[in-house]
Amino acid sequence: MLVEVQSWPYAFPESQDFPKWDQRGNVSGRLLVKERYISDDYISAKGAYVGLASPGDIGSWQRESKNYQFWAKADDDGYFCISNIRTGDYNVYAWVPGFIGDYKYDVVVTITEGSDIDIGDLVYEPPRDGPTLWEIGIPDRSAAEFYVPDPNPKYINKLYVNHPDKFRQYGLWERYAELYPDKDLIFTVGVSDYTKDWFFAQVTRKKDDNTYQGTTWQIKFQLSNVNKNSTYKLRLALASATFSELQVRVNDPKVNHPLFSSGLIGRDNSIARHGIHGLYWLYNVDISGAKFVEGDNTIFLTQARGNNPFLAIMYDYIRLEGPPIFNKKI
Template sequence: MGLLQLVKCVALVACAVAAPVEERKAPKSFLKEVGNSTWVIGNAKWNVTQGRQYATKLWYKGKDRVGQAVGHYVSYNGAASDLNWTSAAIVDSGNDWINVKFTAKEGDFHWVIRDDLVGAYQYFVNHALPTLGEFRTLWRLDNISFPNGHTNVKDGVLPPLSEYAAATNVQDETWQKADGTFLTKYDWSAFIREQEYYGVYGDEVGSWYINPGKDYYNGNHLKEELMIHRESKTGDAVQLNMIHGTHYLARSSDSFANGKTWGPWLWYMNDGSKTDAARRWKQEEKSWPYEWFKDTAYQSRGSISGKLVLSDGRPAAGAAVFIGDTNSNLSTADQGKNYYYTAYTDSNGKFSIDDVRTGIYGFYSWSNGGKIGDVTTSFVQNDIVIAKNKATNLKTLTWQVSSPKNRIFQVGTFDRKTDGFALSGPTPFEHGRIAKAPSNLTYTVGTSQASDWYFGQSALGTWSIVFNLRSIPTSTTGAKLTASLAGFSGGSSANILLNDVKVGNITTNSALLVSSQDTYRGATRAGEWRLLEFPVAKAELKIGENRVDVQVTTSTKWRGWLWDSVVLEWV
């Protein structure tokens, strides 16, 4: 072999060995420390300047989209405790992405930044959060760039700051305008597990939260949260990520294990297009659980399935299914320390939930109306084991229900919601709507319709249910009156009477009725559900006309209860 050939051969071998090193790219996404507890993160499309508490600049399309607003931060128990970041570091990376971890004493907040993505995947890992009710991440953004808001139930212009200045404050974050209508941030609330994409947007930019995996949220199907709003003091456009929230709950306060993880979710930016945000939602939903998130506990999942049949032989069609804490004394609304999954049965009572984290769970089910809207009982089974890559089949579960023959009357469908009653829609949030309900009304069984009863009651007065009995069964020992409340805000009370004899009450002082702030914050469809059951002596009922009265004795403006159903049955 000649010298020239030998040199060429050596060069080729060297290139072959070096090629893999040369092909490996460094990500364009970056973290830069600029001193004084300040860092800049982002990529070629956007960047954020993060300080000890607040991310005060968001550069996108040549403009700072925070402006004079507060920016991005993480906090718990409202605004009382903002996390303070003590350090930042790239803890993992690939050819086209980096994972930036910001550390605080309470835990670690991560931004997973990809070179080609406007936005970032985010998640939080707990280490020392206190027992809390509210835990959130959020953006407070420039109101010029983001004049509009969007949730799955409301879309439109956020009220400009000038409207607040011209109105009168009448309640927490609520103002009355000269024309009598109200401005309140709570009108931008929504059912959190129904969200696809939500956020704030304008003609050239949109900021969206996309949470395809909702298992880290607290609460059940009817969990409501404030999603977006206009900050009344500064005009900031506020985009909330309430990953543990209490806006419409009574007593949800939880302690978390070291390592409890919320997320990942996607914070996404675009040109303001809702069509594009919807497309991105579908993409993220299809990709969840995220394969790229190399967390052992996150990736360890199984599935659960089965069939619910009522004891009277009917399939539990359309029933709500909740996979939550096992052997818990909390309602499904108030559970929040672990991970939670929701679904509905099909027309045959069958259910199936994939991608459930491994662990031991409680299985809960209740009527969501429809064909089983007469069912007042709930189903619970504890100690359900979900194992990695295993399908847990609960087979056929029998749900005990009362006989339809025992039913004397029922007002409204049993579904933990106000659906079907007057003023329950069209939107599920409106401040002061409960004040439109009458002080007095009469509902006649057999003649009146559900729409003759109202979604909520608060004003001093009496609502009566008139019914006739043709006979009284000799075998019965009495009756049971069930008052199913879709929500309750303390401040108003009522006595419940049967033929002028008191059989129960709805009262602020009851241990069962800790205020959940639902009517106070304008909820009209659901809040935190409560079940009140009152025994009725057989002697109190008579053949012929009878009357149940709900007599409001104490009333506080905009506070009261949401009605789900009223049922009287023989026992």
């Protein structure tokens, strides 16, 4: 297999649609991260996924399916090399494990036959307004770090017994109602452990009449010294969504109009396909300080759509940021 990988692109195809290795080009460079609330220095984009795809918006490579893409993984110092690229115009895209959001290099890169382009140092500034008040999960575009239950004994796939990919077992969506028969999930910051107390997917709940309804999860946390005149930021990174609608309410679950609604999103079907991620979504929700109180607060996350067991959201990472600190070094 390794011999075949290193032999690509092959020399034997005679089609003009398959350029030989010397008719392609290469791109290299280094990706750095600038995150002023973590470090005053640049951070190496260790393990970043860097790729060339058709020119488009940030993150458009996820949905672009008609043209070619070429990707590589950066080393520990953020250096990358993408080889054997077909001629044409591309944007450079990237995402970095450990940081939310997507990177795009705004300059169009033109690949010609035999070109070897060094684009130098690129700097990604992830979305960030203020200091982290609390966070849930790991920003890696996967829900694998959350609680994945053991399967119903009737449905066990023996190929995945004692396997790290527990999520590949059939019927895990049904375990949610068994674990939370009367009330939906409640996560208390500073007390709960997301590896044990955050179900890997916000699925629907099956009712007695065999219909399904959406669910509302709660994140409980404490705040001191609330700045009523400032804006807080809730970052919601989703690893997957299937015909879902995510609604956000703060301290009042019954208010008619949510503070935020995603609208109908997603067609991944990751739950039914026993996956742990699909397309990535990132929502940045402004929350007025006036909506918070000193002491106990609750954020309500509602997946509002029902109808079947596979309408669901998988969270990647959630973070609440406080108001900006303007004297923080940049």
